[in-house]
Amino acid sequence: MKLYVKAISSFSGDIDAKALKGELKTKYSLDTRRQDSFIHLAVYGAQLLKDKTEISPLDELFITSGVGNIDVLQRTNKYVCEEKDFIKPFDFINMLGNTTSYYVSVSLGLRDKNIFEISNRFTYINTLISVFTSLNSSKKDAILGAIDLATNPKEVIKRVLGVDEEVDVTSSVNYQKLSLKSKDAIGEIEFDMKFYTYDEILSVVENAQCKVITSMRCTKLKNNNTGAYFETIPSSFVNQALQNKTDIIYIDCFEERYKFVKVSAFR
Amino acid sequence: MHSVYILDYKVKTSQGDTKQTLKAIKDTDIDISYKEVSTLNESVKIPYYLFEEKSSESVSAIKKIIKDIVIQIAKTLSDEQKADTVLFVGTSLVDTHLVEAVESTVYDYKKKPYTSAKKSIDSFACEISDELGLHPYTMTISTACTSSMNALLEAKNLIGSGVVKHAIVIGVEVFSQMMSDGFSSMKLLSGSIQKPFDISRDGLVLGEAVAGVLLGSDTSEWSLLGGYSNCNSLNITSVSPQGDEYAEVINRAMELCNVKTDDITAIKAHATSTLTNDLSEINAIKKVFSPDVVFTTLKPYVGHTLGACGVLELAMLISCIDDGFIPKTINHEKSIIDEYVPLLNHKPCEDGTFMLNYFGFGGNNTSVLVKKEIR
Numbered sequence: 293m294k295l296y297v298k299a300i301s302s303f304s305g306d307i308d309a310k311a312l313k314g315e316l317k318t319k320y321s322l323d324t325r326r327q328d329s330f331i332h333l334a335v336y337g338a339q340l341l342k343d344k345t346e347i348s349p350l351d352e353l354f355i356t357s358g359v360g361n362i363d364v365l366q367r368t369n370k371y372v373c374e375e376k377d378f379i380k381p382f383d384f385i386n387m388l389g390n391t392t393s394y395y396v397s398v399s400l401g402l403r404d405k406n407i408f409e410i411s412n413r414f415t416y417i418n419t420l421i422s423v424f425t426s427l428n429s430s431k432k433d434a435i436l437g438a439i440d441l442a443t444n445p446k447e448v449i450k451r452v453l454g455v456d457e458e459v460d461v462t463s464s465v466n467y468q469k470l471s472l473k474s475k476d477a478i479g480e481i482e483f484d485m486k487f488y489t490y491d492e493i494l495s496v497v498e499n500a501q502c503k504v505i506t507s508m509r510c511t512k513l514k515n516n517n518t519g520a521y522f523e524t525i526p527s528s529f530v531n532q533a534l535q536n537k538t539d540i541i542y543i544d545c546f547e548e549r550y551k552f553v554k555v556s557a558f559r
Numbered sequence: 560m561h562s563v564y565i566l567d568y569k570v571k572t573s574q575g576d577t578k579q580t581l582k583a584i585k586d587t588d589i590d591i592s593y594k595e596v597s598t599l600n601e602s603v604k605i606p607y608y609l610f611e612e613k614s615s616e617s618v619s620a621i622k623k624i625i626k627d628i629v630i631q632i633a634k635t636l637s638d639e640q641k642a643d644t645v646l647f648v649g650t651s652l653v654d655t656h657l658v659e660a661v662e663s664t665v666y667d668y669k670k671k672p673y674t675s676a677k678k679s680i681d682s683f684a685c686e687i688s689d690e691l692g693l694h695p696y697t698m699t700i701s702t703a704c705t706s707s708m709n710a711l712l713e714a715k716n717l718i719g720s721g722v723v724k725h726a727i728v729i730g731v732e733v734f735s736q737m738m739s740d741g742f743s744s745m746k747l748l749s750g751s752i753q754k755p756f757d758i759s760r761d762g763l764v765l766g767e768a769v770a771g772v773l774l775g776s777d778t779s780e781w782s783l784l785g786g787y788s789n790c791n792s793l794n795i796t797s798v799s800p801q802g803d804e805y806a807e808v809i810n811r812a813m814e815l816c817n818v819k820t821d822d823i824t825a826i827k828a829h830a831t832s833t834l835t836n837d838l839s840e841i842n843a844i845k846k847v848f849s850p851d852v853v854f855t856t857l858k859p860y861v862g863h864t865l866g867a868c869g870v871l872e873l874a875m876l877i878s879c880i881d882d883g884f885i886p887k888t889i890n891h892e893k894s895i896i897d898e899y900v901p902l903l904n905h906k907p908c909e910d911g912t913f914m915l916n917y918f919g920f921g922g923n924n925t926s927v928l929v930k931k932e933i934r
Contacts, residue, residue: 359657359679366661384741389701390921397790406790409700412681425716451660454677485722487695
């Protein structure tokens with residue numbers, strides 16, 4: 293399976309929630325009320341993409357994440373379950389996964405397909421498969437957003453990411469505009485349905501004609517990815533490769549199963 | 560694109576298993592329970608369609624009810640077929656794993672030693688898929704009330720593209736205090752019964768359910784023609800009263816499936832029995848169909864099962880048609896629009912083309928068409 297990339301946007305790092313909200317209000321004139329940091333991060337990344345490419349109202353939207361909107365869950369859990377306060381209607385609504393994709397959709401002027409989905413292992417790569425088969429049917433273009441928010445204390449998200457306590461985690465948002473057509477593409481991403489064994493992935497590494505980057509989960513492979521972790525990190529490496537006009541293979545691992553994406557940047 | 564067929568279905572509702580739920584619909588013999596929800600000033604008892612045995616929001620309990628249905632559906636598949644079967648889940652459940660992580664970290668009195676394992680709302684699908692020898696690709700879709708129907712359309716794309724041979728699509732929703740309180744805070748819950756499209760409707764009644772369908776490229780009497788899903792609304796919780804957004808998704812679904820209004824045997828409406836949704840929906844039906852259109856609703860039998868209602872109501876409709884009738888709409892006395900009255904008596908029917916509509920919070924609207932041809 294192959295998807296062409298028309299445009300990308302990325303933003304990573306420990307976010308300043310107030311500054312991000314302010315940027316959305318002042319730079320993009322967006323209404324930020326009744327939303328939270330996870331939604332703001334998702335919308336901000338979408339606006340960075342909009343700055344770089346034309347968005348059609350009929351582009352399909354796919355949003356994925358490692359665990360979803362941790363911000364609203366953490367906050368609501370505290371005042372509802374611990375302080376026995378009454379749930380606020382907009383916190384309740386923001387707990388639904390597609391609330392984030394709704395606000396992204398509105399901010400981009402989209403009015404077509406809009407899916408919020410999570411796959412426990414390889415959420416970004418599995419969502420690429422979803423996007424590919426959807427475009428195969430609809431013949432449209434798609435926007436794929438991958439969002440992860442690290443709230444304070446970071447221990448909460450670390451507990452569900454399967455990482456050691458000392459691993460640093462961070463927030464990140466990465467978007468790609470994807471198409472089955474190569475016109476105006478800046479690169480391509482290849483992937484497949486197969487889950488590879490260690491021996492099979494070793495063969496991929498040995499035969500690679502480009503730089504190979506491995507997830508920190510690939511403990512049996514040489515790990516050359518030392519930055520702060522977030523679940524949709526492959527999406528970030530895809531964007532970095534396309535930005536730097538380099539070709540890469542990114543390998544991820546989950547319980548002894550491997551998957552990879554091959555990124556070719558057009559020069 | 561390959562054609563995609565519905566090969567099997569199973570449900571578990573407040574009325575029982577697939578057969579018991581069918582009997583409850585056929586005999587209009589419906590059981591409703593009650594639950595406490597919070598309002599601004601007090602706790603009140605509201606009607607709620609609950610499983611016969613008490614359910615729990617715990618990770619293990621949710622996994623068990625999903626797994627039981629997947630086992631029932633997967634038992635017709637050989638080991639080789641299972642290895643080429645992906646598992647999709649549609650739900651609006653709060654991620655219990657994340658709740659556990661929050662509580663183990665943030666509150667001193669609940670503090671637990673640090674442990675970490677990759678978990679998410681898709682962990683249920685992921686673990687069950689491994690335990691039953693299914694393909695390791697799993698996906699959980701969360702688009703409010705359209706969740707499991709959107710999961711069904713995504714699964715159709717995978718099979719249609721020839722990527723896999725089979726998909727099991729599950730819709731699941733169990734009682735959640737947070738979700739119930741949330742609906743209560745929005746004043747969307749009825750204190751009595753759901754009255755779809757009725758002028759005296761006063762809200763929805765929530766329900767627990769798990770349902771699953773098996774999709775595949777092997778032919779069967781039921782084919783999944785396709786559908787259309789979009790995000791288009793007036794605001795995050797509703798569309799325009801005129802129902803233009805719903806009409807758009809209905810028209811587009813028919814266009815994509817090469818189906819005309821006259822081809823449609825009956826419509827399964829979303830019909831939450833809330834003031835705004837039912838008004839928009841019946842106006843949309845009026846915009847697209849003539850007054851003689853057959854339309855019906857299923858939520859008064861099992862409640863509004865949120866993310867599960869997509870697959871659940873599809874399975875319920877198929878079950879009724881396979882038994883020879885289109886189920887009537889209960890609890891309806893006077894329609895919002897006089898000329899457009901939902902089906903008030905079970906109608907004999909063995910085959911045809913059926914439209915199923917789902918409209919949710921977050922602007923997600925989905926319309927799907929299925930067809931039964933007796934071979």
